[in-house]
Amino acid sequence: xxxxxxxxxxxxxxxxxxxxxxxxxxxxxxxxxxxxxxxxxxxxxxxxxxxxxxxxxxxxxxxxxxxxxxxxxxxxxxxxxxxxxxxxxxxxxxxxxxxxxxxxxxxxxxxxxxxxxxxxxxxxxxxxxxxxxxxxxxxxxxxxxxxxxxxxxxxxxxxxxxxxxxxxxxxxxxxxxxxxxxxxxx
Numbered sequence: 001x002x003x004x005x006x007x008x009x010x011x012x013x014x015x016x017x018x019x020x021x022x023x024x025x026x027x028x029x030x031x032x033x034x035x036x037x038x039x040x041x042x043x044x045x046x047x048x049x050x051x052x053x054x055x056x057x058x059x060x061x062x063x064x065x066x067x068x069x070x071x072x073x074x075x076x077x078x079x080x081x082x083x084x085x086x087x088x089x090x091x092x093x094x095x096x097x098x099x100x101x102x103x104x105x106x107x108x109x110x111x112x113x114x115x116x117x118x119x120x121x122x123x124x125x126x127x128x129x130x131x132x133x134x135x136x137x138x139x140x141x142x143x144x145x146x147x148x149x150x151x152x153x154x155x156x157x158x159x160x161x162x163x164x165x166x167x168x169x170x171x172x173x174x175x176x177x178x179x180x181x182x183x184x185x186x
Contacts, residue, residue: 001054003046016064016071020103025095035074043082061175063087065164069120070095073104080113085178087119087171089164090126094133101137108144117149117178121167123158130160149178 007015013023017033024030050056062083064072069091076086093100107113118141122134131154138152151174155167 001050001056003050005042005046012067016067018070018074018100018103021070021096021099035071036078038071039075039078039082043079047082059084059179061085061087063089063164063171064091065089066092066160069093070100073100076113076116076118077103077107080107080111080116083116085117085119085175087121087168087175089121089167090123090130090134090160091120091137092130092133093137094129098133098136101133101140104137105140105144108141108147111147113147115147115149115182117151117175119151119153119171119174121153121155121163121171123155123160123163123166125157125159126163127160149182 014031014034015038016035017023018035019033021033022028022030023033047060060083062072062075062085064070064087066089069088070093072086072088073091073093075083091100120134120138120141122130124131134152134154138150141148141150141152144150151171153167153170155163158166
């Protein structure tokens with residue numbers, strides 16, 4: 001079952017930006033994000049509605065592209081057990097001096113979340129900020145393989161818009177391989 005939540009550019013910027021980050025990097029007066037409210041909405045309204053109305057297998061996966069990837073990483077540090085797998089495509093983790101990288105690594109250093117799956121990708125034809133942030137986060141995450149099943153993929157010849165389209169089959173393949181050897185659910 002695939003669930004998408006429709007939103008406008010205004011609510012997307014607000015809802016997918018973590019509350020410790022401003023919504024815009026080039027506007028010092030921009031508001032802080034409200035991803036905490038959006039995550040609560042998913043946890044308390046959307047997921048229970050799906051669980052009660054459809055036959056599900058118990059696995060929950062969250063996927064996000066660009067700013068949506070910030071939301072996916074935020075869900076890891078705020079509600080690590082809410083999802084079994086997370087896919088982040090072209091995530092701007094470089095914003096505000098690598099703040100999302102720092103928050104993610106601090107969380108993994110201080111918490112012992114249940115083993116979870118994380119797939120990161122960026123297109124090799126994206127901005128230096130996106131690719132650089134992807135590389136820095138990937139390098140840091142390699143130190144936490146006991147807490148997180150981490151896979152990264154620099155998508156050949158892909159730009160920002162192409163990356164999630166091209167990388168999704170790779171993400172699903174890696175998730176399937178992970179499930180073969182790591183039973184998450186009983």
